[in-house]
Amino acid sequence: xxxxxxxxxxxxxxxxxxxxxxxxxxxxxxxxxxxxxxxxxxxxxxxxxxxxxxxxxxxxxxxxxxxxxxxxxxxxxxxxxxxxxxxxxxxxxxxxxxxxxxxxxxxxxxxxxxxxxxxxxxxxxxxxxxxxxxxxxxxxxxxxxxxxxxxxxxxxxxxxxxxxxxxxxxxxxxxxxxxxxxxxxxxxxxxxxxxxxxxxxxxxxxxxxxxxxxxxxxxxxxxxxxxxxxxxxxxxxxxxxxxxxxxxxxxxxxxxxxxxxxxxxxxxxxxxxxxxxxxxxxxxxxxxxxxxxxxxxxxxxxxx
Amino acid sequence: xxxxxxxxxxxxxxxxxxxxxxxxxxxxxxxxxxxxxxxxxxxxxxxxxxxxxxxxxxxxxxxxxxxxxxxxxxxxxxxxxxxxxxxxxxxxxxxxxxxxxxxxxxxxxxxxxxxxxxxxxxxxxxxxxxxxxxxxxxxxxxxxxxxxxxxxxxxxxxxxxxxxxxxxxxxxxxxxxxxxxxxxxxxxxxxxxxxxxxxxxxxxxxxxxxxxxxxxxxxxxxxxxxxxxxxxxxxxxxxxxxxxxxxxxxxxxxxxxxxxxxxxxxxxxxxxxxxxxxxxxxxxxxxxxxxxxxxxxxxxxxxxxxxxxxxxxxxxxxxxxxxxxxxxxxxxxxxxxxxxxxxxxxxxxxxxxxxxxxxxxxxxxxxxxxxxxxxxxxxxxxxxxxxxxxxxxxxxxxxxxxxxxxxxxxxxxxxxxxxxxxxxxxxxxxxxxxxxxxxxxxxxxxxxxxxxxxxxxxxxxxxxxxxxxxxxxxxxxxxxxxxxxxxxxxxxxxxxxxxxxxxxxxxxxxxxxxxxxxxxxxxxxxxxxxxxxxxxxxxxxxxxxxxxxxxxxxxxxxxxxxxxxxxxxxxxxxx
Ligand SMILES: Cc1ncc(C[n+]2csc(CCOP(=O)(O)OP(=O)(O)O)c2C)c(N)n1
Ligand code: SF4
Ligand code: SF4
Ligand SMILES: [Mg+2]
Numbered sequence: 001x002x003x004x005x006x007x008x009x010x011x012x013x014x015x016x017x018x019x020x021x022x023x024x025x026x027x028x029x030x031x032x033x034x035x036x037x038x039x040x041x042x043x044x045x046x047x048x049x050x051x052x053x054x055x056x057x058x059x060x061x062x063x064x065x066x067x068x069x070x071x072x073x074x075x076x077x078x079x080x081x082x083x084x085x086x087x088x089x090x091x092x093x094x095x096x097x098x099x100x101x102x103x104x105x106x107x108x109x110x111x112x113x114x115x116x117x118x119x120x121x122x123x124x125x126x127x128x129x130x131x132x133x134x135x136x137x138x139x140x141x142x143x144x145x146x147x148x149x150x151x152x153x154x155x156x157x158x159x160x161x162x163x164x165x166x167x168x169x170x171x172x173x174x175x176x177x178x179x180x181x182x183x184x185x186x187x188x189x190x191x192x193x194x195x196x197x198x199x200x201x202x203x204x205x206x207x208x209x210x211x212x213x214x215x216x217x218x219x220x221x222x223x224x225x226x227x228x229x230x231x232x233x234x235x236x237x238x239x240x241x242x243x244x245x246x247x248x249x250x251x252x253x254x255x256x257x258x259x260x261x262x263x264x265x266x267x268x269x270x271x272x273x274x275x276x277x278x279x280x281x282x283x284x285x286x287x288x289x290x291x292x293x294x295x296x297x298x299x300x301x302x303x304x
Numbered sequence: 305x306x307x308x309x310x311x312x313x314x315x316x317x318x319x320x321x322x323x324x325x326x327x328x329x330x331x332x333x334x335x336x337x338x339x340x341x342x343x344x345x346x347x348x349x350x351x352x353x354x355x356x357x358x359x360x361x362x363x364x365x366x367x368x369x370x371x372x373x374x375x376x377x378x379x380x381x382x383x384x385x386x387x388x389x390x391x392x393x394x395x396x397x398x399x400x401x402x403x404x405x406x407x408x409x410x411x412x413x414x415x416x417x418x419x420x421x422x423x424x425x426x427x428x429x430x431x432x433x434x435x436x437x438x439x440x441x442x443x444x445x446x447x448x449x450x451x452x453x454x455x456x457x458x459x460x461x462x463x464x465x466x467x468x469x470x471x472x473x474x475x476x477x478x479x480x481x482x483x484x485x486x487x488x489x490x491x492x493x494x495x496x497x498x499x500x501x502x503x504x505x506x507x508x509x510x511x512x513x514x515x516x517x518x519x520x521x522x523x524x525x526x527x528x529x530x531x532x533x534x535x536x537x538x539x540x541x542x543x544x545x546x547x548x549x550x551x552x553x554x555x556x557x558x559x560x561x562x563x564x565x566x567x568x569x570x571x572x573x574x575x576x577x578x579x580x581x582x583x584x585x586x587x588x589x590x591x592x593x594x595x596x597x598x599x600x601x602x603x604x605x606x607x608x609x610x611x612x613x614x615x616x617x618x619x620x621x622x623x624x625x626x627x628x629x630x631x632x633x634x635x636x637x638x639x640x641x642x643x644x645x646x647x648x649x650x651x652x653x654x655x656x657x658x659x660x661x662x663x664x665x666x667x668x669x670x671x672x673x674x675x676x677x678x679x680x681x682x683x684x685x686x687x688x689x690x691x692x693x694x695x696x697x698x699x700x701x702x703x704x705x706x707x708x709x710x711x712x713x714x715x716x717x718x719x720x721x722x723x724x725x726x727x728x729x730x731x732x733x734x735x736x737x738x739x740x741x742x743x744x745x746x747x748x749x750x751x752x753x754x755x756x757x758x759x760x761x762x763x764x765x766x767x768x769x770x771x772x773x774x775x776x777x778x779x780x781x782x783x784x785x786x787x788x789x790x791x792x793x794x795x796x797x798x799x800x801x802x803x804x805x806x807x808x809x810x811x812x813x814x815x816x817x818x819x820x821x822x823x824x825x826x827x828x829x830x831x832x833x834x835x836x837x838x839x840x841x842x843x844x845x846x847x848x849x850x851x852x853x854x855x856x857x858x859x860x861x862x863x864x865x866x867x868x869x870x871x872x873x874x875x876x877x878x879x
Contacts, residue, residue, distance in 0.1 A: 009840040013322050014322070014323060014853065014856035015322035015856055016325070016839070017322070017325065020861075021862055025839065026837075056317075056319055057318055183835050183836075217860035217861060218860060
């Protein structure tokens with residue numbers, strides 16, 4: 001290798017133990033660009049807990065606190081309280097959990113933290129199943145998915161839990177979705193969340209899992225991009241639980257996204273049609289809220 | 305403190321990094337940076353590195369873009385006006401929306417070079433003690449002189465007329481190519497060290513004298529003999545090429561009324577549009593179908609928009625002059641089968657011949673070789689290359705330009721001069737056996753375009769010859785965007801005089817147009833590979849050159865898929 005090489009790897013070390021093409025790995029790279037080095041991560045059990053380094057190794061140049069599966073949010077709040085006692089108001093505390101650690105086992109601690117409006121950023125990197133233990137379904141697993149606990153004809157018949165609406169219901173200052181395939185938007189949202197300080201900020205990250213989804217590792221970004229372009233994973237922000245902004249409107253049918261993945265390969269055209277209708281309805285709901293936000297804001301503004 | 309409560313015992317802290325895990329050992333395929341060939345550049349007879357030129361232009365580095373063109377073509381302002389731009393027909397962007405306006409951008413960049421009075425870069429190769437004489441200061445001869453100089457070989461051009469330029473000067477009307485633009489680009493070639501002697505006609509005797517004094521002679525005499533129609537009354541038909549020359553010299557009689565131009569090539573179009581500008585009403589009479597006309601499509605369209613009438617499938621049988629003009633007898637034709645040349649033949653239709661009257665009739669069917677010594681003898685011991693022929697012996701005599709190129713255009717003439725310069729350099733430095741391989745090595749993709757940068761072992765020589773297709777482009781990164789409108793005079797206004805019919809792009813439009821380019825097959829520093837690499841293994845070296853840290857690359861292949869322009873490939877690990 002030539003000596004002139006700039007080995008700028010940001011705030012991560014190479015050599016993490018994630019699968020080739022892991023979306024969580026890309027997500028942490030993007031996220032730390034927005035968060036900066038004054039960051040502490042709190043990580044519960046999940047794939048990323050392994051990737052962040054088996055003891056005595058670390059894959060990140062920022063401190064990490066490993067915590068129990070159910071306790072990411074409260075542990076982060078605890079770290080925040082500790083830092084406050086030390087007079088450190090600069091460092092950002094970030095809980096970094098999978099969908100299992102967010103939607104399922106982690107939700108009571110997350111809800112409690114959000115209700116107390118503790119000063120942390122909670123990031124859910126969502127790969128839509130319990131990947132670290134072998135692809136078991138979670139409540140973030142979408143309708144139509146085959147997992148090891150929803151195999152064969154028993155594919156998941158219930159829809160994905162809408163975590164964003166749950167978080168909005170807590171009226172926290174900021175909740176946003178982000179996708180690894182849209183780095184500019186992704187980094188902007190992390191930087192914005194960092195600057196907001198003082199309350200609970202929640203970021204729901206779309207994070208492909210080539211291994212669990214039956215997708216070639218090389219297509220991890222392409223698939224993620226399709227998720228947003230088909231409106232299955234819209235990019236939007238909610239401030240104070242009520243002010244909605246849609247960042248990007250997709251232009252592709254859901255079939256382009258679903259058809260490219262092994263976990264959805266069994267779906268019939270009728271299934272796709274049903275999913276399309278749900279996706280359209282969900283997007284329409286977001287659009288209604290965006291429109292309502294605009295009307296409300298126009299109303300609040302004094303006439304000029 | 306109680307020993308068991310010491311924090312280090314309660315909180316195990318990781319103190320080493322995962323860098324110890326050489327995850328590169330997991331890999332069974334590896335990404336490689338492999339820059340490839342853009343279809344436009346392979347289609348350019350002058351072999352210009354178009355993706356790089358557009359990349360530089362899109363960044364506003366117009367001078368760098370200009371210098372980059374000049375490595376392969378010393379005539380950007382000329383070609384930006386007169387080239388038939390086969391590059392645009394090959395452009396991948398056509399499949400998304402519309403091809404890049406490569407020709408208009410070349411003109412924009414070329415004009416910027418003229419405005420800045422930028423000198424051509426000095427010779428890139430070591431000086432050789434060799435001297436080459438060139439017969440004819442047309443585009444092929446001037447290009448040969450320029451490229452020889454680049455290769456450290458001194459070149460002297462002998463031109464029979466009083467000014468250099470050849471067909472560019474006397475054949476191409478000034479509404480397409482203003483004389484000042486031509487003169488400025490020729491002056492720059494002279495300033496780069498090419499000696500140009502005017503009023504020095506060469507004949508076989510003087511050629512022999514020259515051959516004795518120089519290490520080689522290149523003959524680039526062009527096509528100067530008008531082709532004959534071989535019909536009765538031909539004497540009453542005016543030679544279109546001679547007419548164009550007279551117009552350039554300001555000595556042509558002004559035509560008026562209904563006039564005819566016979567032919568379907570670019571000469572016919574140039575003659576007709578010139579006549580129109582003199583105030584006449586020209587009709588082009590062509591023996592095949594309109595779509596079979598060999599003239600460039602955009603020239604035909606411009607002529608028609610200005611008011612030139614085209615009569616297809618009419619073959620002249622005879623012409624007769626009387627006091628009032630010329631009476632043409634024309635045979636109606638019909639399209640027949642495809643001929644040996646691959647073109648649809650025209651054969652006489654059943655209808656009887658027709659008569660048409662014109663104030664004057666011009667022939668515009670092109671030209672042939674004026675003197676037998678302007679092209680190599682069939683029996684000569686010659687290295688026959690795609691764009692030139694080098695006859696070995698003492699002395700070495702090479703032939704360049706229209707008499708030896710399969711297609712005749714300014715860009716082909718430039719390619720011809722370049723090929724001859726490379727051939728002579730290889731001959732002088734490594735001997736006759738080296739000529740064909742040297743030329744072959746310079747091919748841009750499958751060729752026949754040739755690159756001087758490749759010959760000089762520049763960055764392009766490390767590119768892969770595979771031509772990038774539209775399917776290779778990751779169109780996730782390109783939104784549809786309208787092609788720039790090329791500013792032009794309204795046809796009616798253009799037809800009124802010899803002012804340039806087409807204008808140069810405005811800076812904003814030029815930059816936006818250049819930014820539409822996919823930059824097929826090259827790296828434009830978009831950084832996608834690095835941004836999306838999950839392992840942070842993409843390293844950036846000097847000049848933005850990227851490499852993969854194979855100690856850690858797991859071979860996921862995301863970089864290669866997300867490179868919008870196919871500058872990377874995945875390769876199987878060899879065990
Ligand atoms: C209380 C408890 N239950 C079960 C586990 C086993 N476990 C470890 S990681 C994991 C799955 C995590 O899934 P998710 O949060 O979605 O993260 P992912 O691995 O998919 O990234 C499970 C079930 C555990 N560590 N702790
Ligand atoms: S998009 Fe650019 S590089 Fe690609 S073919 Fe067209 S002009 Fe050439
Ligand atoms: S992704 Fe961008 S930076 Fe990387 S090789 Fe391709 S063009 Fe260059
Ligand atoms: Mg998960």
